[in-house]
Amino acid sequence: MDGETVSAMDNNQNQSQVLNIxxxxxxxxxxxxAVPLKDEPEADRVLRMKSxxxxxxxxxxxxxxxxVELFKHPHILLLQVRNSIYKLPGGRLRLGESDIDGLKRKLNSKLSVKEDGFGSDWEVGECLGMLWRPDFETLLYPYLPPNVKRPKECIKLFxxxxxxxxxxxxxxxxxxxxVPLCQIHENKKTYGPIISGVxxxxSRFSINVMEF
Structure with a gap:
C-alpha cells in the first residue's frame, strides 16, 4: 500500500462520523x-395489507x-421470533404519528418497562436509509422506482x-x-434483506468502542 493510498484512507476516516458504542x-x-404475535399465511398477510x-x-x-460492543466487535440488537425470524425493533406508525414519536413508542413497547405510560428516553438519531415496497408482495427496493406512483409501504431505519x-x-x-455485524453482512438467507444490509x-461511520 503506497503513501497516497494510506493518506486517502486517513482523510476518509477523519471525515467519518464517529459512533460511540x-x-x-x-x-x-x-x-x-408476552405479546400477541401474528401467525398468518402469506395470502392472509397480503389481504390484510390491501385492506x-x-x-x-x-x-x-x-x-x-x-x-453495542462485545469481544471488541460491534453487535446489533435484534428481536428473534419463534427461533427463526429476526427483526429490528420497531413497527408501523399510527395515522398522523411522527417517525420519532412512533419509533419511541415501539421501542418502549418492545424493550422497556412501561410505568404510568412512560418508558426509556430513547435518543433517536439520523435516518440511515429507506426501503420501498412497490406492491403488496415482499420485494423491497432501496429507492422508489420511477414507474411506481403509489407505493404500498415505506420502511425507515433510524x-x-x-x-x-x-x-x-x-x-x-x-x-x-x-449479533455481530460480520455475521449479518449480506446474509439475506438468515436475516432477510433489511437486516443484512445494515x-x-x-460503513460511513467510524465506530468507537468506549472502554471502562
Whole structure:
C-alpha cells in the first residue's frame, strides 16, 4: 500500500462520523409479559395489507438500529421470533404519528418497562436509509422506482444511540439478541434483506468502542 493510498484512507476516516458504542455488559436485560404475535399465511398477510391500504393509504414503518460492543466487535440488537425470524425493533406508525414519536413508542413497547405510560428516553438519531415496497408482495427496493406512483409501504431505519447504561425489558416470547455485524453482512438467507444490509449503511461511520 503506497503513501497516497494510506493518506486517502486517513482523510476518509477523519471525515467519518464517529459512533460511540458501549460494552454489552453495561446493560441489564430482563423480561415482561408476552405479546400477541401474528401467525398468518402469506395470502392472509397480503389481504390484510390491501385492506389497510384501502383504508389508510401508504403504510410507514420505522425500525431501530442499536449497537453495542462485545469481544471488541460491534453487535446489533435484534428481536428473534419463534427461533427463526429476526427483526429490528420497531413497527408501523399510527395515522398522523411522527417517525420519532412512533419509533419511541415501539421501542418502549418492545424493550422497556412501561410505568404510568412512560418508558426509556430513547435518543433517536439520523435516518440511515429507506426501503420501498412497490406492491403488496415482499420485494423491497432501496429507492422508489420511477414507474411506481403509489407505493404500498415505506420502511425507515433510524440509528438509536444508547447511553452508557440502560435496562432492556423484552416480552418473554421474543428473544433480544446481540449479533455481530460480520455475521449479518449480506446474509439475506438468515436475516432477510433489511437486516443484512445494515452493515453497508453503517460503513460511513467510524465506530468507537468506549472502554471502562
Amino acid at each position: 458501549y460494552p454489552l455488559s453495561n446493560y441489564y436485560f430482563g423480561s415482561k409479559d 389497510n391500504y384501502a383504508a389508510y393509504g401508504l403504510r410507514t414503518s420505522v425500525q431501530a438500529v442499536i449497537l 440509528l438509536v444511540n444508547l447511553p452508557e447504561t440502560q435496562r432492556f425489558i423484552a416480552p418473554r416470547n421474543l428473544k433480544l439478541l446481540a 452493515p453497508q449503511l453503517l
